[in-house]
Amino acid sequence: MRDVVVTGVGLVSSLGEGFEAHAAALADPACVAVDATTYAPYSVHPAVALELDRQIPKKLDQKQMEPWQRLGTYAAGLALEMAGLKGDKDRLARMQLVVAAGGGERDYAVDGQILTEMPKAANPGVLLNEKLMSELRPTLFLAQLSNLLAGNISIVHGVTGSSRTFMGEEQCGVDAVRIAFERIRSGQVDSMLVGGSYNAERADSLLIFAMGGFLRTGGYTPVDRRGDSPGFILGSGGAFLVLEARETAEARGATILATLAAVESRRSRRASGAVAASLGEALGSACAGAKARPDLVISGATGAAGITDEELSAIGAHLPAAALRITGNRLGHVLEAHFPVGLALGVMSLTSGVFPPAAGSAVERPMAGAPATVAVTSVGHMRGEGVAILNAAS
Amino acid sequence: MKDAFGRPVVVVTGMGLVTSLGQGKGETWAALTAGTSGIRAIRRFPTDGLKTRIAGTVDFVPAEPFCAAQLSENFARLAAEEAVSEAKVGARGNFPGPLFIAVPPVEMEWPQREALAKASGATGDVTYADLLRAAGTGAFKPWHDLFLFGTVADRIADDFGTKGSPISLSTACSSGATAIQLGVEAIRRGETDAALCIGTDGSVQAEALIRFSLLSALSTQNDLPEGASKPFSKNRDGFVMGEGAAALVLESYASAKARGARVLGVISGCGEKGDGFHRTRTSPDGMPAILAMRGAIADAGLTPDDIDYVNAHGTSTPENDKMESMGCMAVMGERMKSVPISSNKSMIGHTLTAAGAVEAVVSLLTLQHQRIPPTINYAMPDPAIPLDVVPNVARDEKVRHVMSNSFGFGGQNTVLLFSGEVTA
Numbered sequence: 055m056r057d058v059v060v061t062g063v064g065l066v067s068s069l070g071e072g073f074e075a076h077a078a079a080l081a082d083p084a085c086v087a088v089d090a091t092t093y094a095p096y097s098v099h100p101a102v103a104l105e106l107d108r109q110i111p112k113k114l115d116q117k118q119m120e121p122w123q124r125l126g127t128y129a130a131g132l133a134l135e136m137a138g139l140k141g142d143k144d145r146l147a148r149m150q151l152v153v154a155a156g157g158g159e160r161d162y163a164v165d166g167q168i169l170t171e172m173p174k175a176a177n178p179g180v181l182l183n184e185k186l187m188s189e190l191r192p193t194l195f196l197a198q199l200s201n202l203l204a205g206n207i208s209i210v211h212g213v214t215g216s217s218r219t220f221m222g223e224e225q226c227g228v229d230a231v232r233i234a235f236e237r238i239r240s241g242q243v244d245s246m247l248v249g250g251s252y253n254a255e256r257a258d259s260l261l262i263f264a265m266g267g268f269l270r271t272g273g274y275t276p277v278d279r280r281g282d283s284p285g286f287i288l289g290s291g292g293a294f295l296v297l298e299a300r301e302t303a304e305a306r307g308a309t310i311l312a313t314l315a316a317v318e319s320r321r322s323r324r325a326s327g328a329v330a331a332s333l334g335e336a337l338g339s340a341c342a343g344a345k346a347r348p349d350l351v352i353s354g355a356t357g358a359a360g361i362t363d364e365e366l367s368a369i370g371a372h373l374p375a376a377a378l379r380i381t382g383n384r385l386g387h388v389l390e391a392h393f394p395v396g397l398a399l400g401v402m403s404l405t406s407g408v409f410p411p412a413a414g415s416a417v418e419r420p421m422a423g424a425p426a427t428v429a430v431t432s433v434g435h436m437r438g439e440g441v442a443i444l445n446a447a448s
Numbered sequence: 449m450k451d452a453f454g455r456p457v458v459v460v461t462g463m464g465l466v467t468s469l470g471q472g473k474g475e476t477w478a479a480l481t482a483g484t485s486g487i488r489a490i491r492r493f494p495t496d497g498l499k500t501r502i503a504g505t506v507d508f509v510p511a512e513p514f515c516a517a518q519l520s521e522n523f524a525r526l527a528a529e530e531a532v533s534e535a536k537v538g539a540r541g542n543f544p545g546p547l548f549i550a551v552p553p554v555e556m557e558w559p560q561r562e563a564l565a566k567a568s569g570a571t572g573d574v575t576y577a578d579l580l581r582a583a584g585t586g587a588f589k590p591w592h593d594l595f596l597f598g599t600v601a602d603r604i605a606d607d608f609g610t611k612g613s614p615i616s617l618s619t620a621c622s623s624g625a626t627a628i629q630l631g632v633e634a635i636r637r638g639e640t641d642a643a644l645c646i647g648t649d650g651s652v653q654a655e656a657l658i659r660f661s662l663l664s665a666l667s668t669q670n671d672l673p674e675g676a677s678k679p680f681s682k683n684r685d686g687f688v689m690g691e692g693a694a695a696l697v698l699e700s701y702a703s704a705k706a707r708g709a710r711v712l713g714v715i716s717g718c719g720e721k722g723d724g725f726h727r728t729r730t731s732p733d734g735m736p737a738i739l740a741m742r743g744a745i746a747d748a749g750l751t752p753d754d755i756d757y758v759n760a761h762g763t764s765t766p767e768n769d770k771m772e773s774m775g776c777m778a779v780m781g782e783r784m785k786s787v788p789i790s791s792n793k794s795m796i797g798h799t800l801t802a803a804g805a806v807e808a809v810v811s812l813l814t815l816q817h818q819r820i821p822p823t824i825n826y827a828m829p830d831p832a833i834p835l836d837v838v839p840n841v842a843r844d845e846k847v848r849h850v851m852s853n854s855f856g857f858g859g860q861n862t863v864l865l866f867s868g869e870v871t872a
Contacts, residue, residue, distance in 0.1 A: 222598025266592025
């Protein structure tokens, strides 16, 4: 089995882009960006404005994408840049891509028009046909298709070894990382770009989670203190990681940021206690596989009732001495991209030290010194449990 | 047993199929080799005002509520039941390996939006704020799970007791092939001895059809539905949407042999290549498709001369068929003019997310029966495509290795190679 190393990380969120901006913003324990009004009673963590030209140079490409694709394509560019692979045509043409994605956004104006007119229409089905045929922008479809984030990354950055898109909310982010990890480890491929992105500022997406009762109302509080209104606050963002076989990275003289030492992806049949058991097992076998004991955990806890407590208790039981940070406390819940975002924060903590606890969190505690090993967890709001272990490079 | 590269040989021990031609691979195979079309006028929603009013819908599978998510799930379950019972692997509800499933990117549909709008009590212009208000009441809770991207996989995983975290994927129109490729890779890595690979698509609904129609991708030959899908013909004018599902039980040859399972065929190679040229169009030189084909052939330890039949992507769009023909010619040289190539889509339409898996099953049936299904509706040859497309009538021929192509929007090119017998 080969070593899998991280040589590039691209991170975009409500707090900025790249490690420096995130480290600076996260250094202030109270720094969170929240929009509590646009979708009231629900809050979102809106994406920072990006200078798109820096990673997506062609205006035509920018125009062909919806925000979720821009966030992801931008983050992918940052990751390639950090890995020193930007514009390295030959290597990028061999690099393979695994993307964790949902779907694109709708045309809210057209939907509104149709819903307004439908009750008055003699034949609603015919009205629907007419409206959609005349009002829908033909290329909107391409901004909606799940695999077109990957498609855009191929077009804009030239990553064309192959392209696969996994779907399925939080867990597809875990599976994307696991498959990339296993394929490199086993020698099936030498270098991969893996990650995802999510745009939280979307009424159509909020709608799904609102129906399920999974969105927190009542404004921001840390994930671990949402007893009054459990649930998540969606966050816009994206993260991509360049993963390579150690020998591939060394051969091209790349800077190794961290080692990805283990990835565990599991699915419990959800019932009371199932998440604690499944995540506990995942932590146990990830630590055994990595032969390491994490001193920092970056938790992907959503804030959903029950499973958030189970996740935190499993972490506490298995790694009682480790410090804890909850991604959602600072960046919100980034859905398909949540696990890649957690990994990005993990690599950042290994390379430049961990950020302070979030203001108001009851479980995050100050940590002395830099971590040597980080565990990143994920517990999907409906399904799936995952753990990755990152080791410091040296 | 290991292949030429020292990896476990991957075989298929169970297959299931649902298409517009019937339920079960027996029905579909009989109709396919008889040259029967499953394309018909759409009856499930009004088609007034649409440029395309035909599809290869599967109309015999109920779904409640009737929506792409539920229909796709039901197709997948039927196909998986057939495949798993043929393989006789594991125990009922206890499949000994992971699930890889290609599912369409589903979303909430119009009946649900209408219900939310109505429940909101909005009297003036309806906006998403109204829908959000209604959503927050808790009255629509089941729709949350129904329209999550991971739900079909989760329910199939529950029913069949597959192991680990099921992977839902989309690589557009090559998704079904990617699901199989993931299974092959997992077995080759030694992660598992078996995998359940499924492609499913039940998304013939008004908005999905209109989206393709607005991209001018669909045939508009509504008056003679069964003649509308005419891959490789000069007068081809777009694809016809189809529905269906296919499931395959993959196993390592060693484990299939050890339990005395009947081997239906070998998945001898996989190839893939991304394309960064354009969102919907392929690189003008066709290189990504060519490299995917070459990759699959090399992965199987074969040469282009070993390919006896090409199960084409063959969508019946002007661009795909031209580029695919060009790609095959580039890979196989002059010999390609006499290598049979046919498109199942001439009969069942383009089953989109499911297509790669559906056509994998047909490729394996071709090997099993030594009979090549035809490309129907071939009346007007295209001089730019000088190939033997097995026109209109099935043909008995010796077939040892089949290459199955799948291409998709977003630069997706996936090619699978199937062999009748284990060679190492």
